[in-house]
Amino acid sequence: MSMSGAVRAATTLALWSAAWRGGSSPDDVLTAIDGADQRAGVRAATDEIAVMTGLPGPGSPTAGSAALLPLLRAGGDAELLLPYPGDLRGLPTSGELTIAALDAGAAVTLTGSSLAVVPVNGHWRVFGNHARHPADGVAQAHDRLDDEVARATRSLTGMDVARQSDGARERVRQLMLAEAVATPPAMPRVASSLLATSISLQALLTVADSHDTNAVNLYQMAAVDDALRPLAIAIREARRAAVAAGVHALAGTRLRESR
Structure with a gap:
């Protein structure tokens, strides 16, 4: 599985674990996860x-995805982690979990049970994890994203390296379709909107990062990387904020309806 697919x-998994705790049917949850x-x-x-x-341990055949359901139900709020070299917040400083999460580019910590679930080569691998890395609020993440989009746009335009083409637009469209997330029906609109924005911008960033620009030398290519790096971080944090807001709302659905 590619890093983007793991994300x-x-x-x-994070969103549907909350939906499961909030009252979604097991069939809906497993359909989304699978x-x-x-x-x-x-x-x-x-x-x-x-x-x-x-769960089966190392060297044993894997259990079906339904084996996740008891863990998700008892696991408390799910916390999405999107680690990368230089930012291991929410993970141990070393160890198998950290290596697996870095390789995947993503992990989900179940904060109530101190377990972490990592997508690894098409299956879910469950670790222990006591570290935490709470996400920003939606408004804060949105403002940061807006600021970084504006800054990157100014930088690329000033370097005269920005360029669009039919081929680039088609690659962005395909990436957006491939990375679309099937969100639970009760997902709050503000969280859905921020998640969709982060997916769209990540698709744009992926195409831009392929240096499909007018940059013709190493200096210009390095300048493009410098302009896009803060935006990449803001996109990650926007996704995490969207998921955190979704988890908070979705997991509370059953409690609100029972009152």
Whole structure:
């Protein structure tokens, strides 16, 4: 699974874990999770986690994705992590979890049970994780994203390296379709909107990062990278904020309806 596919899978798992706790049917939850291309099952990363969770351990055949449901129901709020070299917040400073999460570019911490779930080569691998990295609020993430989009636009325009083409637009469209997340029906509109924006901008960034620009030398290409790096971070944090807002609202659905 590509890194972008792993991010989509982890985003889906975090949102639908909250929907499951909020009253969604198990069939809907499993359809969404399996639809994120994680069909190879679930396995504990260590024998200790296998004993704790009842999941098959290292070297054993994976369990079906339904084995996630008890973990998600009891796991408390899900926290989406999008680690990259230089930012390991929410992960241990070293160890198998950190390596797997960095390779995938994503992980989901179940904060109530101190477990972390990582999409690895088409299956879910479950680790222990006591670290936390709360997301920004939606308004803060939105403002930061707006600021970085404006700054990157000014920088690229000033360098006269920005360029659009029919081919680039088509690649952006295809990436947006491929990375679209099937969100739960009760997802708040503000969270859905921010998530959609982050997916769209990530598609644009991916195409721009391929240097489909007028940059013709190493200096200009490095300047493009410098202009886009803060935007990439803002996009990650916007996705995390959107998911956090969604998790907060979705997990509370059952409680509100029972009053």
